[in-house]
Amino acid sequence: MSYHLRKNSNSFLNLADDVITHILSKLPVESLQRFKIVCKRWCSTIKDPKFIKSQIDESSSNINHQKILLISSKIAPSPCLEYNMLAFNIGSTYASSLSINSQVVSLQPPSFFMSQDVSYPSVSSCNGLLCMVYSFKIFLWNPVIGKYKIVDKPDHYVLKRVNCYESALYGFAYDSVTDDYKIAATFVIKAKNSRYIVGIYSVNSESWKKIRTIPAGYRLFDQNPVSLDGTINMMATRNDGSAFDKFAIISLLVSDEKFVVTPVPLQYCGNHMKLSNFANHLYLSVFVEMDFLVCSLEKEGEWWTWTNVMKIPTLGSLIGIGNHNCYLDDIICLKENGNILWRKTDGGFLEYNVQNEEVTEFTLNQIPPTTDVSILFTESFASLKVPWD
Structure with a gap:
């Protein structure tokens, strides 16, 4: 030749x-x-690590590839039989095609994922990795490759007074600048006075450190923070006198460890405000009187800008928002066909057909009605730079 x-x-x-x-x-x-x-x-x-990153980018931006993680509690006898333990069933299925006929795949979490604690786990997702906080344990878990990493709790000497707090919010994000995964823990010292202590954990260095706290005058929502594009985002209210009457998104930029405040325009302020991440976009869902809004945001530099708003006047009356029949819990996603999917407080699901202005309710027979947590995540082969446990 x-x-x-x-x-x-x-x-x-x-x-x-x-x-x-x-x-x-x-x-x-x-x-x-x-x-x-x-x-x-x-x-x-x-x-190949470069391929894994490419696959994560593609899947994260495609709602058809995103799955919903469903966590429900169950009572299990302890090994010593002296008391009962709280354990969990974890299953997953595709979010965009979720229906009564969906097949739920059972996942096996690390064996220590049970406790006498009766609280529910905090779960965050980033690049196919799950950060789960439960019963004084923090661990990172990739269900696809079946590996996990136990993370040390914040050291009292690093985060002073961390042993005396009302509650804690945990966020999880990827820092592309240092190629590192980071966990941010926001400890609510006194919610009434908006007092917080914030620590950040570097997976690469396997250590915690204290960073600047939440900007003064803001009170955080009791919602799981939402990760996107190197930021950890939380809903908050601003106290301008006698009441909390102004809303904002507080974003932690994990690369330089600083907070940025993005005010919510007055016309988008209402009830049931919720931040979510669908197909690699940040969304705010809210009921303004009887209208339902879904606001899309894009990141420009350090701030989020408001780029698109979907307004549905009929939804509030159809599902009973505004009266005692309100039974929605979390919005899950906007499906590829434009429909809106929710999880209900009774463990079922509700889908609103935007085109036909119809609501369909359904349950999944493969999961218990006591579904405590639902979160979107994208499966991947992502690993860590440090050894798994």
């Missing part, structure tokens, strides 16, 4: 590899698991 033929042949093979890699990066993890056994080259490609 001549030099030119060999050169053209090699170029074709390289092009084919690039095309195959591009196609693979757009597939969900279930498909990639199967394709790893096709050939050594494909297996090597799928395990």
Whole structure:
């Protein structure tokens, strides 16, 4: 074979590899698991850190690839039989196609995920990794590869007075500047006076440190923080006198460890305000009187800007918002067809058809009605720079 033929042949093979890699990066993890056994080259490609990052970027921006994690509690006897323990069932299914016929895949958390504690776990998701805080334990877990990492609780000497607080909020985000995963713990020392202590944990250094606290005069919502694009975002109210009557999004930029405040425009302020992350976008959902708004935000530099608002006048009356029949818990996502999906307080689900202005309620027979937590996450092969436990 001549030099030119060999050169053209090699170029074709390289092009084919690039095309195959591009196609693979757009597939969900279930498909990639199967394709790893096709050939050594494909297996090597799928395990490559650059490919894993590309696959995370593709899946995170595609609502069809995002799954909903469903956590429900159960009572289990303790090994010594002296008292009962609280354990959890964890299942997952695709969020965008969630319906009464959805198949729920059971996940097996680390065996220590049970306790006498009767509270429910705090769960955050980033790049396919789950940060779970429960019963004085913090651990990172990738359900796809079945590995976890136990994180030390904040040291009292690092975060003084951390042993005396009313509650705590935990956020989890990826710092692309240092290629590090970070956990932010916000301890509510006194909610009434807006007093907080904030610590941040670096997975790479496996250590906590105290950072600047929440801007003065703001009171945080008791909601799980939402991670996106290197930020950990929390809803808050501003105290301008006798009442908390102004709202804002407080964002922690994990790379430089500083807080940025984005005010919520007055026309978007109302009841049942909730921050969520659907398909790699930050959304605020809110009821303003009987109208339901979904506001999309985009990050410009350090601040979020308001880019799109969906207004649905009929939704409030259809589902009973504004009276004693209000039974919504968390908005889960905007589905690809534009419909809105909620979780109900009784463990069921509700889907609003925007085009037909109809509401459908359903339950999943494969999960108990006592679903305590639901959170969106994207499956991936993401790992840590430090050893797993």
